[in-house]
Amino acid sequence: MNLPGWVAEASSFRDPNGYVYYWGGAPFRRINKEHEKHYERLLQSGLYEQLVQQRWLVPHQEVEAHSHPGDGAYKTIAPERIPFISYPYEWCFSGLKDAAMLTLNIQKKALDCGMTLRDASAYNIQFLHGRPILIDTLSLGVLEKDQPWGAYRQFCQQFLAPLLLMSRRDPRLNQLCLTELDGIPLRLARTLLGRHAYLSWSAFVHILLHSRCEEYSSVRFVKTATRDGRFSERAFRGLVDSLESAVDNLTLKQSVSQWSNYSTDSASYSDVSLQHKIQTVRHYLERSQAREVWDLGANTGTFTRMACQAGARVIAFDQDPICVEANYRQCKIERLDVLPLVLNLANPTPAIGWQNRERRSLLQRAGADTVLALALIHHLAISHNVPLPMLADLFAEMGVWLIVEFVPKDDPKVQLLLQNREDIFSHYTLQEFEGTFSRRFTIEDRTSIIGSKRTLFLMRRRSACR
Structure with a gap:
């Protein structure tokens, strides 16, 4: 259904909780009823206010809904416009690293408020005024007790794997994300890292072992996270801390090129x-x-x-x-x-x-x-x-x-x-x-x-x- 002035954002069709569209050239985000409890918790917990104050999350205003297609609408928000949309495969090493650290910092803040990032897509991060910022308000949801981080694999594929390859192998390897939109498969990352997958603790755990567990059974890997099969909040925080340490310790080995002088x-x-x-x-x-x-x-x-x-x-x-x-x-x-x-x-x-x-x-x-x-x-x-x-x-x-x-x-x-x-x-x-x-x-x-x-x-x- 096409309505005058209403234009769908072509990249916003995968999220069942809502979608982005443009009205008169301005961006809007529809929130579906399925996401109501998550959105309300975001506001009532104070997490939204904290993230916006720190400029970690793009601010928005609630507005009257437009006559857009589809049923089940809960609210419509108007987020601050990002002047230029860039993509992770266009970012340099430090740009991708800053985006990764922001994602983990937001996850830690979310845990403090009983919430979590339900996905950790690098495409949810953009740059505004020279700094990374989360643009997907709907990626924040209520934390389900004893459940593992569902976005762990996504974070490893879209952030940690390319950062490791750029750091240990060649900074141009981020271009692999052009052909792997869901991130660099962990098995491929393991192969490309070679011996570096064994020499680095973070690569060994989050890439090599992670990919091996996926090959056998991701379910078995999750169930062995704790003795009783539950993934406690303490274990969750430990995982995030481990990822944060892994990313923070990465550096770009190459500093000079043919054109840098x-x-x-x-x-x-x-x-x-x-x-x-x-x-x-x-x-x-x-x-x-x-x-x-x-x-x-x-x-x-x-x-x-x-x-x-x-x-x-x-x-x-x-x-x-x-x-x-x-x-x-x-x-x-x-x-x-x-x-x-x-x-x-x-x-x-x-x-x-x-x-x-x-x-x-x-x-x-x-x-x-x-x-x-x-x-x-x-x-x-x-x-x-x-x-x-x-x-x-x-x-x-x-x-x-x-x-x-x-x-x-x-x-x-x-x-x-x-x-x-x-x-x-x-x-x-x-x-x-x-x-x-x-x-x-x-x-x-x-x-x-x-x-x-x-x-x-x-x-x-x-x-x-x-």
Whole structure:
């Protein structure tokens, strides 16, 4: 049933307790009668107020129900809107770790109030003002006496397993969650960890033994949690404490990558050139009156943080997880409204899940007013053979304003890209670049960077080009 102004959230069909929909573009959450006792306990126990005060749970207002389809409605709530929805397979190590720690902290608070997280999906966490926050109010339910944590396996698959693999093996292994929407299967995690599954107590217990018990009988595993087959609250708290210790002790072993020192590489910019570039970008940000910025190829975030400090909310993308990690940590220290994400622009996040609608693609989430593309064009045009017209189309789809840097073919970095391949890029010239991008954008300003052959442009999308 379709009603004017009513749009269902495509990812909200699995929960029998309610669903998310949009009315006039604003998000709402319907709560079904089956969830009444859980919702009332959440409010009466004081847990909701505690979580909202600590900014661990997205706040909401109870509102009048809209004429939406279906029977059995109990209440309708209007949660605070999350400006940009990201997914766990786009998060860096520390982002996923912070989300995991938040989940466990909420579980501990819930136990104090006689409640529990009935599921521990990483997709229930989003980032708001640079911090993780729980967005699924209906995941909190009344604690059933002597029952084990039903979300234990889910937590291990969606948080602990990818964190262990990123820490012990390779930070890129979080990308496995793109093909495993329910989290990395514990048996697969055990195989990929290899000897690390035996050397780490947390991996041994929560991954290796957990997966072995699943292979034989998950029921048998639960029943042996205590002598009499019951799972006491003390055992519950012990499990959560064990998981918390496991996550908290994990660190990212790799700290340097091919691109992590790019922003300080003197082969790209002298001190004078870099300062001129910074001044010019800052001026362009002011002219565009940027409020929501997408920084593409953000590296370790020098210009990301500049945009945020100028008053913009920034989503920063880079394909190097080490660069994203460094950016995330620095933004966390400075408490900036920045969300650094791992993304290969030549192969961006696709739409996946049920009917390819459950998780949105990058471009389905586009809507920035300003796009930064600094020291990026040559990588896409030469390393990935993407024609300039297609790059112009992409940027026009992402935002209204474009701050872009053209790096010419005789630049040392471009020469490095061409070192072991044939130069088939006769159209990669400044003149061709300006002509191509002028079809999608008006060029508001151009600046040659002092001491460099690179050029910065401020462009505005033509109104009919979206």
